[in-house]
Amino acid sequence: MPILASAAAKIAVGATGVLAAPVLFIAATIGTLGGNQAHPSPNAVADIPADYLNIYRTAAATCRGLDWTVLAAVGKVESNHGRSTLPGVRSGSNSAGAQGPMQFLPATFAAYRNPIPPGGIDPPSPYHPVNAIHAAARMLCHNGAKDNRDIRAALFSYNHSTAYVDQVLAIARDYNRAPTTGxxxxxxxxxxxxxxxxxxxxxxxxxxxxxxxxxxxxxxxxxxxxxxxxxxxxxxxxxxxxxxxxxxxxxxxxxxxxxxxxxxxxxxxxxxxxxxxxxxxxxxxxxxxxxxxxxxxxxxxxxxxxxxxxxxxxxx
The missing domain is CATH 3.90.1720.10 (endopeptidase domain like (from Nostoc punctiforme))
Incomplete structure (x- = not known):
């Protein structure tokens, strides 16, 4: 069973306007996403709410080698950075049982919810962006993102879909694109x-x-x-x-x-x-x-x- 429900991700994709069709993966993408200090591109600044952007960057910094843009791209696909109004994002569960802005199944969130990060709430909640995003960073770190060992494997553990992995990496590449300004x-x-x-x-x-x-x-x-x-x-x-x-x-x-x-x-x-x-x-x-x-x-x-x-x- 996927760590995060494939159905949940598909529902979120349809709601947020992210392309639902598989995005062709470009191999060079992984090579450009090797750290967590990338400066936000203009597209990232325009698309990601400031509070979420700060949380993504802070959470990614807890996992050496996890680029914040990958974490942010997961948040984009799953809930449009918490802005989706579909069931399960702000309360309750969707039809697959997923909850919160990062669309965790309850058992999976329980496995990665601790320790409580600064700004998180106690007990941890999958609906709270600080708790949820830090839990997602831990999950990715545990499954291949640490030291950038295998980011594709980490994302595949999050949702067992090659198309999902390609889509997340394409969005991350856009968020990581070198700015045209100083x-x-x-x-x-x-x-x-x-x-x-x-x-x-x-x-x-x-x-x-x-x-x-x-x-x-x-x-x-x-x-x-x-x-x-x-x-x-x-x-x-x-x-x-x-x-x-x-x-x-x-x-x-x-x-x-x-x-x-x-x-x-x-x-x-x-x-x-x-x-x-x-x-x-x-x-x-x-x-x-x-x-x-x-x-x-x-x-x-x-x-x-x-x-x-x-x-x-x-x-x-």
Whole structure:
């Protein structure tokens, strides 16, 4: 009997929008997933909730050789990082008896639930993400992930399906893909994504002031990366460095709305894949949105240029 029910994984796959068809395995994948310190790709930052991302990285660090991206990819397939609304994810069991965001069978969770990790609850619960993700890391570690001995065998023990193994590794490879931006832009994105859910507050510079406005968020994000920006959207636009009209966007770019000759009234942080994170307006919260849904923009700057960023597209 599989350590985790194949039926449970198939149900979760259908719910989360992950491709249900087998993903062709690329042998080079395993060679790129040999440690647990890989920096999150823009796709990983955009897709994984900040709290789950932190738990995956912390849990993977308890098993030498287990890359956090593999653990996160399991969480993606099983429950879309706890966001699936199917039975068994947040309470009860699904038709196969699996429970929680990592879809454990009760007997299997009992075998790997201890010791209780920092942030976990006592008694351990398969529905609590800290308990569940650390248990999954232990299970993978015990079955081949330690020292990266045989990650395919470890994943096959989690779900007895070659297609499942290939799918998880393909997602892990995407989460591990080298970013197209430098570390400063990556840090700014990570900070901004961690603020999702905070209230929009006019003039707000952070949680200590109740929330952010649009330029308060971008200023704080780049401050976390060691880059000082002016306070308002218009002065941030003026500060540059600006990109030439139509230049391709990179994660970390600031996209501005309004009239550059009179007043720029809104700024968002581009995170890749056509998405931005921003503090929209009164009554809303920091959120991810499709850039195209915000209408035409006035211009783009690349604050991290010169810190590992490409400058080829900059305006003269």
């Amino acid at each position: 570390p400063a832009a990556q840090r700014a994105i990570e900070f901004a994504m961690q603020q999702i859910g905070h209230r929009y507050v006019w003039g707000g510079d952070g949680a200590h002031e109740g929330g952010f406005d649009c330029s308060g968020l971008t200023k704080a994000a780049y401050a976390a990366a060691g880059i000082t920006l002016p306070r308002t959207a218009h002065t941030q636009y003026t500060a540059g460095p600006r990109l030439a009209p139509g230049a391709p966007l990179l994660p970390g770019d600031l996209v501005f709305f309004g009239n550059p000759h009179t007043k720029i009234h809104h700024v968002v942080l581009y995170i890749g894949d056509g998405k931005v994170v921003h503090a929209p307006t009164f009554g809303q919260r920091v959120q991810v949105a499709q850039l195209a849904s915000l209408g035409p923009y006035a211009g783009v700057t690349r604050p991290a240029q010169g810190r590992g960023e490409s400058s080829a597209a900059s305006a003269g």
